Amino acid sequence: MIPRYSLPEMSGLWTDEAKYASWVHVEVLACEAQARLGKVTDADLATIRTGRVPTPEEVQEQERTRDHEILAFLAAYTATLPDDAARWVHYGMTSYDLVDTALGHTLARSCDVLLAAAVRLRTALAAKATEHWDTVCVARTHGIHAEPTTFGQKMAGFALGVDRSVRRLRAARTAVAVGTISGPVGTYARIDPFVESYVCDALGLGVEPVPTQVVARDRHAELLSAVAVLGAVIEQIALELRLLQRTEVREVEEPRSSAYQGSSAMPHKRNPTSSERLCGLARILRANLGAVLEDVALWHERDLAHSSVERIALPDSLIAAHYQATGAAEVIEGLRVFPDRMRANLEQTDGLIHSSTVMLDLVAAGTEREKAYRTVQDAATETWETGRHLRETLRERGIETRPEQYDPERFLRSRAVIRERMETLLDVEN
Structure with missing residues (x-):
């Protein structure tokens, strides 16, 4: 070498x-x-x-x-x-x-x-x-x-x-x-x-x-x-x-040293x-x-x-x-x-990353799953195209959502389980 x-x-x-x-x-x-x-x-x-x-x-x-x-x-x-x-x-x-x-x-x-x-x-x-x-x-x-x-x-x-x-x-x-x-x-x-x-x-x-x-x-x-x-x-x-x-x-x-130079031209x-x-x-x-x-x-x-x-x-x-x-x-x-x-990047897509929980909330409230999926997908497509928040495009379709439905913590409730697994595996003598 x-x-x-x-x-x-x-x-x-x-x-x-x-x-x-x-x-x-x-x-x-x-x-x-x-x-x-x-x-x-x-x-x-x-x-x-x-x-x-x-x-x-x-x-x-x-x-x-x-x-x-x-x-x-x-x-x-x-x-x-x-x-x-x-x-x-x-x-x-x-x-x-x-x-x-x-x-x-x-x-x-x-x-x-x-x-x-x-x-x-x-x-x-x-x-x-x-x-x-x-x-x-x-x-x-x-x-x-x-x-x-x-x-x-x-x-x-x-x-x-x-x-x-x-x-x-x-x-x-x-x-x-x-x-x-x-x-x-x-x-x-x-x-x-x-x-x-x-x-x-x-x-x-x-x-x-x-x-x-x-x-x-x-x-x-x-x-x-x-x-x-x-x-x-x-x-x-x-x-x-x-x-x-x-x-x-x-x-x-x-990390970069104080001597770092990234480009000879720029x-x-x-x-x-x-x-x-x-x-x-x-x-x-x-x-x-x-x-x-x-x-x-x-x-x-x-x-x-x-x-x-x-x-x-x-x-x-x-x-x-x-x-x-x-x-x-x-x-x-x-x-x-x-x-x-x-x-900032998490919020860049105007609520679209919460589409799955919004859909499941609709299902849990009694909406048939395929209908819930299509409704949220149509609203998401409009959000992609217009840049208006997902909750607004859903409201136009007669669906009112609550602020807590757009809380990232809803996705992370089980992270303690994952951390425990990591710590258990890495604490083993290996």
Whole structure:
């Protein structure tokens, strides 16, 4: 991922330096296990532990004569060790015993970083929902004014969407936090299963229960599916904020720094660029999911078609998702909300948003439903065309309505029930 959309706590896990450090860690742990089995002496193990993590440049230099990154890494790493100790490095292992076990550890740590950002976003949304639980605004369906709701309920719905994504990510973390050290085709032909158990336990990983040569790639697809869904949920939030920031609506405004400049040509512009950026990143996450789904089906016990894809898609998706979730949390935490503007928009359609309650009041008073609907619809059409209040166009049709029939609170009598649901779900340890 390009630096513009990278934050160090996530991108730092995916550098070549971090990868080779992780590979060294796995190799040392494997040697520790072999020492417990009596194959490696304590003296050789102590020497192996002193080995230096090779630099990316050193690995690249070795790869020029090997055309194989893992062999190049092993050559660069063991070059710092005496031969008697170096011979035990990678003993009985195949390349992807090293790569996939280290990858499982990196993916698990990446999930933890992303989960922290998603939880921060969930917390920000819940706080905004509580703050504005009674801030009345108009709900829109098909982009058209519908009935009153509250801004708090909008935010609560988003909070629970992020909460579901947190749950999906936690399940996906379990799926990818696995390793395998089982030999060339997963039969443990030249390595004791104890080595695998020891290494994976030390790294906090499970083991692939029925190994081939690699960890099953449906695990990675599950993770990127959860990541893409989180991205889509954030996109839904950001799209709502973009729509509410339009000039003719202007019910909210995303936070801006003192350095903000919206347009190179028009000084007045206050564009929703942060929200737009969040929407754009969701597209990358969805696209990468498609590529990783293609990696699930490999030839027989393994081919190499997945490697080039996941070298790009896994780090790019996790880095972009972390940036997106962090950015979304910052937007919600600093969001400006304009209740007066919400109230003005609520009244913009001259009582039309109360048409459903007026109709039901007629039905409750004894009018046949279809007649009540048509009567109110005809009056509403005239209100749309003339701009006269709905109660006036109804009066012309012989229907007298009372002021309380145009009170938004009639729509919101049950909002305490919804708030209780939100608080119950978000208070659960999750």
